[in-house]
Amino acid sequence: MDLQRPDSYQGGAGPDFNDHVLHKTILVGDSGVGKTSLLVQFDQGKFIPGSFSATVGIGFTNKVVTVDGVRVKLQIWDTAGQERFRSVTHAYYRDAQALLLLYDITNKSSFDNIRAWLTEIHEYAQRDVVIMLLGNKVSGSGAGSAQPCTSSALAGPITTQEQLSRHPS
Numbered sequence: 001m002d003l004q005r006p007d008s009y010q011g012g013a014g015p016d017f018n019d020h021v022l023h024k025t026i027l028v029g030d031s032g033v034g035k036t037s038l039l040v041q042f043d044q045g046k047f048i049p050g051s052f053s054a055t056v057g058i059g060f061t062n063k064v065v066t067v068d069g070v071r072v073k074l075q076i077w078d079t080a081g082q083e084r085f086r087s088v089t090h091a092y093y094r095d096a097q098a099l100l101l102l103y104d105i106t107n108k109s110s111f112d113n114i115r116a117w118l119t120e121i122h123e124y125a126q127r128d129v130v131i132m133l134l135g136n137k138v139s140g141s142g143a144g145s146a147q148p149c150t151s152s153a154l155a156g157p158i159t160t161q162e163q164l165s166r167h168p169s
């Protein structure tokens with residue numbers, strides 16, 4: 001799926017959100033941990049396997065979900081995990097209400113790098129941003145294989161120490 005759709009970005013609040021609560025979420029994590037795959041899975045309901053094509057820059061997709069009777073428009077931004085795009089993606093952290101921080105459970109360095117990601121998040125995102133740590137690639141076949149480290153992670157901001165202590169050593 002092509003997430004590079006600058007034509008669909010209208011700036012500011014974006015498309016008509018009159019009857020929605022807008023919620024901006026950003027997917028972050030090392031290159032190859034499965035951010036784009038997770039977003040495509042969430043958007044289209046299926047895992048699309050294929051050769052790895054690294055995201056260039058940043059793009060977003062919208063999805064409306066109903067939570068406790070309230071329609072919420074999720075605007076989910078998919079960022080490139082590669083270092084060379086960091087300066088581009090940092091600029092988007094500020095507006096985010098939530099950050100989904102992914103690592104690949106089959107790749108230790110992607111977990112080791114979580115500390116560095118949290119340092120960047122604390123530098124560029126709002127202080128009260130909600131951070132959810134997700135271990136991806138739990139299933140070899142891909143589909144729906146991301147697992148949160150805690151089911152209550154989205155209930156409120158959590159600290160670096162809390163997040164790291166939730167990962168089994």
Ligand SMILES: Nc1nc2c(ncn2[C@@H]2O[C@H](COP(=O)(O)OP(=O)(O)OP(=O)(O)O)[C@@H](O)[C@H]2O)c(=O)[nH]1
Pocket residue numbers: 029030031032033034035036037038048049050051052053054055056079080081082136137138139140141142143144145146
């Ligand atoms: N086995 C398995 N493979 C996965 C899973 N999720 C993604 N992959 C594969 O991992 C590779 C990288 O996935 P992407 O979604 O492109 O990774 P990314 O984090 O968006 O990478 P960047 O765009 O470079 O930041 C692809 O070959 C995917 O098919 C999963 O849950 N299980």
